[in-house]
């Protein structure tokens with residue numbers, strides 16, 4: 001599950017943790033250890049997380065794009081080879097594709113290291129250690145502070161800790177260490193995580209898109225699944241094995257640990273654990289929050305995304321060039337377009353709000369039963385309800401702004417010239433030159449994946465919906481005026497794209513060669529952006545007293561209610577471990593799903609007239625010859641399997657690890673029946689969908705012909721005599 005980037009209101013939380021539920025912090029694994037052992041784990045706790053010696057954590061990486069984490073990967077060779085999902089490297093694969101050399105469609109395998117492809121902005125981070133800094137932060141906070149003051153103070157201390165730590169590391173020669181100091185449990189606790197950041201990450205290989213994305217949006221978020229959702233990267237370092245910017249002189253990174261690969265297969269009930277970087281969960285969300293997700297937030301997003309996707313697709317279907325340019329953007333918008341529909345539908349079906357109400361009722365009873373508690377927690381729920389009501393009015397304006405007004409790429413792209421505008425305003429030659437140069441550097445990247453007429457249609461279509469659905473009082477003046485002046489948003493978009501310098505690379509380059517304030521200050525796209533921004537800032541964004549404060553108290557109270565229970569904090573892109581087992585499930589009345597799929601299922605779904613279900617000829621031929629090598633089981637290739645591990649977006653690409661610390665699969669999705677999972681874990685329904693490591697190796701070796709990669713892996717538990 002790739003992590004979603006979207007502005008979301010901070011809100012929270014959960015109820016009773018089952019054995020399988022929980023995204024646990026590595027630093028506190030000691031608390032889970034006995035249970036993990038009982039469930040089958042054969043490792044010692046320090047084999048998983050150890051600051052001083054090589055442990056599993058050293059093989060787990062977060063993939064980041066210019067500092068923003070989005071997926072997980074794992075190191076599977078002593079030469080820094082990384083396995084992740086196909087959809088995690090999709091953007092990188094696409095950026096190395098063109099109509100002439102369409103690596104996205106045809107797949108790509110480097111046959112030696114010199115063929116591996118560099119990726120600007122792609123980074124990985126590896127956890128060095130973590131620390132609890134709660135006491136140091138809480139010491140500076142008190143109950144007389146408003147929530148705003150509290151957050152401000154806490155952030156100051158967190159920044160201070162970050163600075164101290166990074167400086168101390170630098171003094172020791174660890175120049176690429178980064179400290180993340182952040183809040184857990186909604187502001188009740190604070191931990192620091194120190195990571196080492198690598199910046200030369202190369203693309204090593206990917207299967208055909210019709211393997212890596214087999215089933216497309218139709219099968220997305222669903223089980224049974226037949227997607228070979230994997231790809232390979234490699235971490236490069238300098239000669240001293242330290243992080244370095246890209247250089248042809250860099251060499252493959254030698255990790256402290258890499259995961260051995262198990263060809264031993266899996267059985268129902270086998271112990272499994274997943275380590276990775278889940279992005280965000282809301283397990284402590286109250287019933288009021290659930291209601292808003294169902295009634296307003298998700299339907300707004302879906303409606304606008306529907307139109308954006310449809311507009312893109314019309315043009316993508318007409319031209320290979322546009323299809324490649326928009327492939328990655330399309331996939332990521334479509335991924336959560338389907339997610340938001342599923343989430344709202346399943347929250348309703350499972351009546352998650354009622355589950356939450358039950359917890360809220362016991363919370364209220366517990367709070368009221370004691371005078372001190374009553375003072376502290378007695379009004380938390382009523383205040384939360386009030387906070388949600390106050391926020392409610394701004395949900396549509398906000399969602400429509402995020403998913404509508406700033407959806408045309410020209411709007412956000414023009415915003416990148418704000419520094420230049422400021423420099424022109426100040427009439428400062430060196431600043432003007434610097435800002436213009438910076439902006440120039442961003443041009444190729446942007447225009448490479450851009451088509452102006454497509455973007456113009458997006459504006460025309462989405463702004464028309466916006467004008468109709470958003471109450472007048474919340475609309476930016478520029479948008480209201482456009483409607484009056486031009487009559488239709490299509491006409492407005494036409495004028496804007498004609499006038500603006502930001503839709504056309506040549507026009508923009510000509511401007512940047514000799515930037516003037518008149519042109520920039522009067523650019524229609526930039527003016528529109530500024531007006532949208534001003535409007536956005538006029539909406540109250542601060543529901544801190546109502547929501548943040550009471551969420552924090554609610555979480556504190558829930559934990560205090562049951563002190564025997566281990567709670568885990570909501571996901572926040574920090575590394576977690578979840579453990580459970582391989583297992584089937586009953587999806588609905590009379591429908592029980594087996595826990596694994598095989599290559600036979602790909603052939604059953606094959607439909608070469610439907611781009612989502614094409615089977616590459618090579619794969620078909622190998623299947624017919626049954627050229628499965630050592631990867632077969634019962635005469636076919638095991639393809640995907642499910643576990644009850646607790647994962648979410650950001651965990652995409654995480655290793656699925658057996659009781660002995662060997663990799664058996666790579667996690668890539670969640671299932672439809674439990675799409676409410678970010679808000680409440682559903683023990684009977686929720687599954688983690690994983691590609692079987694044997695399908696990964698089979699595809700690399702037999703379809704991709706990249707035996708060179710297999711040879712650098714550490715393969716264990718191979719069944720002999722076959």
Ligand code: ARG
Pocket residue numbers: 001002003087213215216217218220221331334335649652668669670
């Ligand atoms: N649902 C998967 C996730 O979020 C992404 C799958 C990508 N495939 C696709 N058809 N969009 O991680």
